[in-house]
Amino acid sequence: MPAPSPLYELTVTRVKEFIRQGEAVFWVFVFPILLALALGFAFRDKTPDRIPIGVANGARSAAVAKALETSPALRVRLYDPVAGREALRVGKISLLVEVDGATLFRFDPTRPDSRMARMEAVDALQRAAGRVDPVTIGEERVTERGSRYIDFLIPGLLGLNLMSTGMWGVGFSIVTARSQKLLKRLVATPMRKRDYLLAQMASRIAFLAAEVAVLLGFAWLVFDVGVRGSLLLLAVICFVGAMAFAGLGVLVASRAETIEAVSGLMNFVMLPMWLLSGVFFSADRFPDSVQPFLRALPLTALNDALREVMIEGASVVAVLPELVNLTVWMLLSFAVALRVFKWK
């Protein structure tokens, strides 16, 4: 039997170790979907709400209400006059129409919804009374795929997931092995140290395709989020990003002796990126003075590259700076980790 390659065996056993941990599978595959689902629904694009208005009971109230209902922007209810004023006062309705004698609008002009309701009500009543508009204005609706919040969010969640799974997966596995003296046992064999660390990174490739496909497939099926650019380029970006974070994970875990210690370090490294790297909102919102710092963070680079390809359909040239950034992070952290890594 020919001796199998140590790098191959280390990678395969690492993959098996991961798959056999139910909770790890949850965090990699299920958690990001739940997050996307929750945020996707919370910020989904709806047809604009109708504005609630009231008509006070009176001689012509039925006819007036009928005229107002022709407006698609208004929801009309009939009120007893006293109850109608009360509903306006507490904000249940934005406008009260009184029809005892002359038509009277009762509303608070400091409320934008009230001003809107007034304009819509005037239009509806004047048209019902026979007004003919001298100018015809056409309309075109522009709620497009790609400009919704969910289109912005999904690439951010994908980047976030690549960071979290890369760093936690690698970090926990290494620190567990160190605290159980398994690393010490491994360096007592002729195993090359480089192979062990490379296997940690290589094993990420095995889950990467599944991880990305599950999240993107879900986003496509449920929210109709598409990829405008090249799928191949997207795959390359995911790969380089995953390797950068696996390298960072190896570095963060290179000296920690306990799970508690490595958890603290992981949070120290990752939490700022959760907030600063444009996962949930654009990093452009931060002041110009900190932009160079934000752009240097690996998660900012990854998110930017993912958005450029998924939303704008960018070419490889456009995302080259981000790819270079991620590659530098990967090489640098791996090289430093190999030097400072504590085996015993």
Next chain:
Amino acid sequence: MLPAPAPAILCRGLRKRYPDVVAVDGLDLEVRRGECFGLLGPNGAGKTTTIEILEGLTNADEGDVAILGERWSGNTQALKERIGISLQETRFNDKLTVAETIRLFRSFYRTGRDHDDVLRRLSLDEKANARVGKLSGGQRQRLAVACALVGDPEILFLDEPTTGLDPQSRLQLWEVVTKFRKEGGTVLLTTHYMDEAERLCDRVAVIDRGRVIRLGTPAELIGALEASTVVELAADPMPEAARLLALPGVQGCHARGPNLALHVESLPRTVPALLAELEGSGATLLHLSTHHATLEDVFVSLTGRELRDT
């Protein structure tokens, strides 16, 4: 004529200080090829530090080490190919199976044994597909030895291989060691079990406070005791050691747990005198037993302490 092969393990003047303790304090050892050599001593005597220096895992502050005639520096990879190690407390990955773990370790060596063969040899073939996390203590320890053997080593280093194991698991491991030796392998083991050292080891070094305080075959060490029989007794009130030492044929007297242990030359000479002494002082005898001296007695007589003192 060919020059004699270098000893399996040779070290001279080994010293290792930690901030709070001198773990190894000028230690010399020579382990011949094909020999089973035991490092015997209580916890904290420096056994583990010594074996880890010899394994190339810890650097000594001073002293020379040669494994199979080679120094560690410059030969690290080559030497690692030729030795097998079981550390005192390695926990293998719970999520992998026994066979996967052995196959992984096999992959690190250029040449080695077939992993099925190693499984059979350690009686782990029935557990081949069991997760490491489900193994008993004895099975885990056998797995550790399997990982040490899979690279087909010339020297096997075992650090307390049977500590905490049930008698049957100990016997199984002893058989594995015996078989490895029959095939020409060299073994260096640490233990604080006397019976293990007496059963397995050709020679033993008794270690205390980082030094070798006695070296020889188990029989030589026991024979070197001036008195080869031990009387253990307890009485109320406990007699004074000075008075017991004055009895005929008593060579030594040590506390041993709740009892006193007397090293005597001959039971017929000493026991009647001992009983008379106790009766004369009005003490009630609570316990009396005798046995032939063991390595445990050697250790106690050398250090005045018990092996399992911690």
